[in-house]
Amino acid sequence: MRESRLWFWHILSAIVIVFLLGAHMGTMHMNTILNSLGLGSADPVDSVEVFRRSASPVFLVAYIVLLGSALFHGLYGLRSMLFELSLSKSVEKTIGGLCAFAGFALFGYGTYVAIVVYRMHGVQP
Amino acid sequence: MKNRLNNRLGLGGWLGGGRYGVDRYAYAFHRLTGLGILAYFIMHIFVTGMRVGGQEEWERTMAFFNAPVFKAGEFLVFLAFIFHAVNGIRLVIVELACGIGRPHVPAYPYTNSTMRQRPFVVAVMILAALLMITGGVDFYFMLN
Ligand code: HEM
Ligand code: HEM
Numbered sequence: 232m233r234e235s236r237l238w239f240w241h242i243l244s245a246i247v248i249v250f251l252l253g254a255h256m257g258t259m260h261m262n263t264i265l266n267s268l269g270l271g272s273a274d275p276v277d278s279v280e281v282f283r284r285s286a287s288p289v290f291l292v293a294y295i296v297l298l299g300s301a302l303f304h305g306l307y308g309l310r311s312m313l314f315e316l317s318l319s320k321s322v323e324k325t326i327g328g329l330c331a332f333a334g335f336a337l338f339g340y341g342t343y344v345a346i347v348v349y350r351m352h353g354v355q356p
Numbered sequence: 357m358k359n360r361l362n363n364r365l366g367l368g369g370w371l372g373g374g375r376y377g378v379d380r381y382a383y384a385f386h387r388l389t390g391l392g393i394l395a396y397f398i399m400h401i402f403v404t405g406m407r408v409g410g411q412e413e414w415e416r417t418m419a420f421f422n423a424p425v426f427k428a429g430e431f432l433v434f435l436a437f438i439f440h441a442v443n444g445i446r447l448v449i450v451e452l453a454c455g456i457g458r459p460h461v462p463a464y465p466y467t468n469s470t471m472r473q474r475p476f477v478v479a480v481m482i483l484a485a486l487l488m489i490t491g492g493v494d495f496y497f498m499l500n
Contacts, residue, residue, distance in 0.1 A: 242448055249445060252437065253441065256434060260431075264497075285407060308394070340401065348408065
């Protein structure tokens with residue numbers, strides 16, 4: 232039951248990631264084309280652009296949701312690949328624990344960064 | 357256990373598609389891209405964490421990552437993302453049992469689920485290639 236629930240979250244997180252990361256990759260990697268159409272920015276990693284996005288509540292929420300779903304999806308994927316090696320129960324437990332620890336620690340750090348930068352309210356051009 | 361030791365195909369068995377063909381390559385690439393994106397993402401959390409140090413710290417970090425080797429690496433991440441996302445949407449659809457046909461009594465000429473899914477796999481690969489080309493055009497103009 233627990234395993235099928237985790238698998239369901241793996242699939243559900245993939246759907247969330249498609250939209251959020253799709254938008255993120257579009258902003259970062261389709262920027263030249265989007266900019267020529269009057270959308271997006273010419274240099275999306277320029278500090279003024281980066282801090283302007285980070286100061287927006289929409290981006291704050293989107294980044295925290297992306298952080299959580301991509302960490303769960305990626306680490307669960309890694310865990311299930313390792314579980315395919317027919318390991319002993321105790322090794323499986325250790326791997327599961329390490330993945331969960333890494334996931335919560337990275338989520339905590341990323342959320343801390345997103346909130347601190349949000350409260351900077353952008354930078355001067 | 358005996359079977360596991362008797363791997364006649366060696367590394368070729370893992371890398372080669374065998375009679376599963378393109379679907380097997382899609383599976384291997386899905387794993388590879390998933391792990392690649394995960395590795396990048398973990399580093400990405402620390403790199404974007406440099407924003408905490410303010411504008412100057414961020415500009416110093418970006419000046420470092422402006423080198424062509426990192427730009428090429430980011431483009432690889434983009435390609436991996438396109439493949440993993442498009443193939444992943446296919447997997448979600450198939451794993452929720454959509455588009456694989458209804459179960460039926462086997463009757464001649466026999467079909468199998470791999471063959472029934474093949475057109476979907478090919479369509480998805482074409483879509484991924486188109487998105488990758490669009491990204492490649494963007495990357496080319498960015499460099500020039
Ligand atoms: C863009 C949207 C994404 C979609 C639609 C997607 C979809 C999927 C699906 C459906 C699976 C399960 C494959 C199976 O059942 O065998 C999977 C596996 C995996 N994904 Fe994703 N994914 C996405 C993004 C990501 C990201 C951002 C990461 C990394 C942080 C990632 C890492 C992985 C890993 C490591 C696996 C395990 C591979 C395996 O078991 O063969 N994915 N993905
Ligand atoms: C390879 C191309 C990528 C580039 C150029 C890029 C760039 C950036 C930049 C500049 C930021 C800072 C915030 C902002 O400017 O709005 C950011 C944040 C973020 N990116 Fe990416 N990114 C890339 C790929 C990815 C991938 C593959 C993932 C997910 C698996 C991802 C997930 C995130 C998350 C969650 C944040 C927010 C982090 C936080 O606030 O702690 N990015 N990215």
